[in-house]
Amino acid sequence: MVKVHLIEDESEIRRLVAEALARIGHDVETSATALEGLQQVVSTNPDVVILDLGLPDLDGGEMLKMLRAVSAVPVIVATARDDDSSAIRLLNAGADDYVVKPYSVEHLEARIRAVLRRGLTSPGEDTITVGEIVIEPGSREARLGEETLDLSPKEFDLLLMLAEKMGHVVTKREILAEVWREPYGGSERTVDVHLSWLRKKLGESASEPKYLQTVHGVGIKLIAP
Amino acid sequence: MVKVHLIEDESEIRRLVAEALARIGHDVETSATALEGLQQVVSTNPDVVILDLGLPDLDGGEMLKMLRAVSAVPVIVATARDDDSSAIRLLNAGADDYVVKPYSVEHLEARIRAVLRRGLTSPGEDTITVGEIVIEPGSREARLGEETLDLSPKEFDLLLMLAEKMGHVVTKREILAEVWREPYGGSERTVDVHLSWLRKKLGESASEPKYLQTVHGVGIKLIAP
């Protein structure tokens, strides 16, 4: 889930946008003032900040500078009208993108995705990304968003295999063959247990799945939620 | 083998990149202009397009829009030195990724792999479509228009089998043999029940059939209404 922080002084707009973003699956937090926004960004560490210009307590350029000073989070600024010159100025001042008010939520969503994608394309070479999960086979590291996942060898191999076949159902026997290298003899229950552990570390459970979707009678698949 | 189409106006760069990509095992075709590129993409249907910006005959955004209009191929744009704003614009306009010139071939290759990997899940190779029904054997997902159908294993297998023999009548015994893998012993009633459930989930009933057409005395067939 993408954590979005919205800084907007008009309460009505704030509510509308926050609800719309939440509805399409984002984790939304809001602030009404620049000062509050700064505090919140530092403490909650969002994935992207949407910053309305024309806040009562601080000039947009100043605000941006301060945000940049405290965090490397991508910032999308919302400018009043097509005031191109100020938009460009802000982009140079460290904004990552901008939308012109009044903006549609779809438009905003496109910007959010673009900004996040830019952030994601920089890391390693053959990393596999599934939603918030980032897997680096080379270093055998996996992350869930910012947090590094502390996985056991089998858990990592299991996650990697599922990620390589992302979206495709994999049977437990196939898992046993590839991860355990025991096409016969191995117990499928072992896979179940490891899946359960993986689920726990991914912050989900079988009854409330996000990434690991069991396909009853067949196997399991890893999907981007 | 991955078929890559490179659109780049500078002949020297074009030659170098094309050779490098060919050396690592890709099937490379090139175009020097936007117009030629469009034609080639339509006729040769490559797996991925690498689009250089700053073509002489067409603006990058325009070009991308036209490419998108004629094909769903993934497009990687190559932008001049950190011209972020245009990169952002192009990503939103439908580009799948971008590289900054001058780029290394390894870097480009990594992007190609990433883009292809992303693409693998979306269109699905062996999906079967019958009217509004879309079946993806790999992920074992079936949709009716936009809605995902929540099918049990047997229901899915049943639908899949009928879809594979779309338009042909299948006897219940054949269904028992293939879906239930019980050529003998199985009761045809069971098939009836599953068919009934399938009908319900497809939004139809035996008295008002759309997809599942019973052929009295013989069996059943799946048709596009």
Next chain:
DNA sequence: GCTTTTGCTCAAGCTTTTGTTAAGGAGTGT
């Protein structure tokens, strides 16, 4: 038009599959 056959649907009971926890054992490094 009546009988027979075939097909449809419902609901209850049953089996299989899966999720999760906990306990023990193998292996590794100190």
Next chain:
DNA sequence: ACACTCCTTAACAAAAGCTTGAGCAAAAGC
């Protein structure tokens, strides 16, 4: 040998799915 992590197995709980039989509806045959 000890502490450690990791893996496997067993056990129970819960969920999902399957089968069955009966009643009713529809079609075919006479």
